[in-house]
Amino acid sequence: MTRDEIQARVQEVLAEVLGIDEDEVTPRATLTGDLGAESIDFLDIVFRLEQAFDIKIEQGELFPENLQQDATYVQDGVLTEAGLAALREKLPHAEVDAIEADPRLGRVGEIFTVDAMTNFVERKLGAAA
């Protein structure tokens, strides 16, 4: 599967999950800010990507888990250096650079763009091949 094919299918899935038109799902759009995703939508996205690409996504693999509960990662509502490093390590598909200059916890949603979803699936399919 080429990246273009993966991206087209990812766009289809996101449009279905979020109830929006496919042409709104542009590669640079963020899931929360631009496309209006809420927390339950993240689980929906995981389930639908699993189905669409016949892959298994573990909890915490696509989106972070229990980030704010770890004091070494988050202090006073801001991600620490360790927190940013952990995100980069655990979620290599995400665009952590986008929030590096202002890493407030509330901005974490911005690291999940449509491109990041495509990156994730591409890595996942690549690893399985």
Next chain:
Amino acid sequence: MRWLWIDRILALEPGKRLVARKAVSLSEPHLHQHFPATETEPAMPVVPGPLIIEGMAQAGGLLAGHARGFKDDVVLAKLRKAELGFEVQPGAVIEFEATLVAIDDSGASVDGIVRVLDPAWDSPKELGAIDLMFAHVPAERDSLLIAEAFRTLIAGSVQAGGDGVDQMVV
């Protein structure tokens, strides 16, 4: 589930599929308000769409709850799609077929098909599709309030020969 909105479970395939039915009766008081007669129009009692969604949510919620041994509360978290094609009148029976798409510690995804059996028709008609997401949350003590009604539903469904429903006895 704080109140039961299905009458019988016809079939259960654990972790896969559940089929339930709800008979619609004019003795349900809300039907007299939905919609009452006006000066120019006669009354038009039809089942409100949200209550059709509630039936699917209960069928899907029971399927998801059973799949994990009812250890969490299963809370309706998202209505992804609800497409209903026509009005349902008293005297009809609504059938909910829920299929489990995926389930994990966080929640479950259920796709549903709704059919209507009306005495005026020769065969059931497909009313539409309702797709739902549920979140798993720690069980609350007051969720037991419904337990007796739930046991009544299961017992009645088993007695009526519901396929696989005996696996739901708790």
